[in-house]
Amino acid sequence: MRIGEDALERQRASGGPVLLRGGTVLTMDRAGVIEHGDVLVEGERITAVGQGLPAPESALVIDCAGGIVMPGMVDTHRHMWQTAMRGFGADWTLTQYFVFYYLRWGSCFRPEDIYAGNLLAAIEALDAGVTTTVDWSHGLQSPEYGDAAVAALREVPGRFVLAYGNLLGAPWEWTKAKEFRDFVSRHFSCRDDLLGLQLAFDVTGDPAFPERGAFESARDLDLAVTTHAGVWGATNDTGIRLMSEHGFMTDSVVYVHATTLCEDSYQRIAASGAHASVSTESEQSAGQGYPPTWQLRRHRIPVSLSMDTSVWWSADLFAAMRATLSADRSREHLEAHVKEETVVSNALRAEDVVSYATMGGAAALGLQDRIGSLIAGKRADIVLLKNEHSPAMFPILHPYGHVVFQAGRGDVHTVMVNGRLVKHDHRLIGIDLDKARDVVGRTVEYLQGQLGPESWHEAMNPELPAAELIPNPYTYTDWDGGRAAARQA
Template sequence: MTFNDPRPDELTTGRPILFRDATVLSMDPAVGLLDRGDVLVRGERIEAVGRDLEAPQDTAVVDASGGILMPGMVDTHRHMWQTALRGLGADWTLSQYFVFYYLNWGKIFRPEDIHAGNLLSAVDALDSGVTTTVDWSHGLQTPEHGDAAVEALRSVPGRFVLAYGNLLGAPWEWANAPEFRSFADRHFSSRDDMLGLQLAFDVTGDETFPEKAAFEAARELGLRVTTHAGVWGATGDDGIRLMWEHGFMTPDVTYVHSATLSEDSYQRIAASGGTVSVSAESEQNAGQGYPPTWRLRRYGIPASLSMDTSVWFSADLFSAMRATLSADRARDHLEAHAAGETVVHHKLRARDVVEWATIGGARVLGLDDRIGSLTPGKKADLVLIRNDRDPAMFPLLHPYGHVVYQAGRADVDTVLVGGTVVKYRHELVGVDVRRARDAVAATVEYARGTLGEEAWREAMEPEIPQRELIPNPYTYSAYRGEGVAVRHEES
């Protein structure tokens, strides 16, 4: 039996699913871009991609006409626990972020608060078409905090990588502590496609290189490392040099931001096969440095996209793609204007940032053999962007440009993760949004009460420094004689 435009319950019974007549952005060079293309999903995998595919018996056929079908997006750096205080730091600088979490208030977060933030963030990711998220979880003060993070991620039907960190501890200590090893054995003793593990810590540039022991722990456990690098005033070239000199720059390291590094550091990242996670919206606002894709392109360093933290910024990769492409092009224009020239051809194209948000992210995580493109045999992580009620979705002429500059999270119609439908016709399926909302409400109440109203208000509305305006010689406020204007101070 074949169902046309099936109901949600008809997509959760194990039948094959055929998406019909979509604009297919496969992100696989061998498959390409297909107008009026079809994608057949059977079980957890993509079985076929093409035109006019035959629907096997019992297939649920989804009308995808007028929509864009693409791989699920991959966010390679998101502090999910901080979603519990979404938007609190909208006007923060990076220094104010550090003061809030590292010096004053990071210590107040309980395991249940980590759970609440992760739960809401995981639901948020799926709703916006992000099917794989790296939880850069540097709020794990104890293994119990880690247990809470894992429990939240496992309760949501997305694909996640827990990047274990502790901003209040020394990575060379916690990464080698028996408690952490017990945690890793408890949750990650066997391979799990839905939840992976990395280590997350930063290299300060201390010449004694205490982080060596953390890198050794990662190597012993066979774990990738993700580290904030090239962050103005925090991590720089000395950290990169020390990693290089001690042999810890490998393809298994992701450098987050990498916005203020020297040519030598970029060359070392490139030579070692390292990758970079760019958070353009964060870098533009917080002050880590200018979004570095214009540099990465020149050194051939693979890039991926990320949102950083929704305590500040947006929580979707549509925003990331838009911010990244705009920042890269703006830099090219600025460089050209400084040289008295004009840019007549864009070097970075819309397709490039869509690639970074999908297969590029999968490559950074070492998962590109399983996810990141609509390739027969890969896991069926895919997103249908379609919204008949949104006038911005018509006409669909340049599909890559449409994804970047026209579409948004409200246009995410359907999401599959490993063949399981988690969103359909703009509604989440099998996801308890109320539970996430209630958990976060309890954390907000606790955090606000613990901070006190004065500190809460200061966090919400940081001080605005006084600024002196430049005198304007064309502004007049008094007259002397007939038709003669004078500056106010002369009158």
């Protein structure tokens, strides 16, 4: 039976019990997979998980037959402000990204542009079943920009962590500034379950270790630090060593990418009990280094997943799971082939990457007691994958494999955050997408004006490098398949 719009809107606005009935439940906990399973939500929490649960009288009952019920996914690193330029950098390398934001155009973004990007990114995350996102917000040129970022995150009913950063400023300065401290007390003086705060900055490897002041600020304010580490050409082992020697490698640090690092750095990260945030699609395209799960696993460094930025990619954690599993296996095969060996059994399993996307993310944010799995007592952040119109959604034989290799964003049927329905029957509830379209449109128009048509075109279409063509001894005629003639036409 369909649930009426009014009932959905009421549930979103003021709560009320919900019974998710009869799905394949991935608890991501000891109970494993429960076939024909139910999940009962009362208030903000999951109150029961099992088979044949009775529905409280006033409960909305959601039919999950033929679907997969899983914990809401967690993205531990996304530069949400860049979503206003969705897809603009599809053909960029990391160098082109740095030139665009750090050297040329980053400073022309206004607070309203941060707001626009964040608003669209936050809505996109919920729609994709990503119930918690770390907004790695390094475009905050002043606390006024921070206010705009917070306003957007509070407007969308998801769970977010604002990782405050400023790519144009020195973190040892802005973290100590009075205006920044005022910003922190203005927005974060009492604990908010739906909006957390971290500090976001990178460690350059300068032997004078100027970042000390920023780490001290994090300690003063009791905030976790998230940092791009092991990024080819940008941050390296020296940064890790400096953090370690100065006593700032704690278990609350999140190392983003964590690729291109030596054995010693991985050992230091592992020993500190910290977590990594792996952005496989980003690492593959932009060039931070080979996606590192194949190394992190060996060092027992806990992994979470992230999408980095929608200027190339999107909020799609299905893509992250798929790319991560494939990149890990690809590396295992290549390493074996170098030794003339054959991999006969895969070490990384579909279940592992689903765990990275759920419990892995929760643990990286210190939220493992609240979210990341479906057990009684946890906050109800839940996703139902179900799509009766999709030939790819049956049969469901290997539930973890189905999530990773078969399902996608279009199959996200229902999403709950903190016990509230925010999406049902493939439609967002109480979300003003037209407003997001409008503010993003204005930002795009403004940026086009700032850059001018020539720079806009050039930035979006970087020059092709000269291709090295390999002579082929088997071409014994001049026939080229008509390509030369086609070029002249």
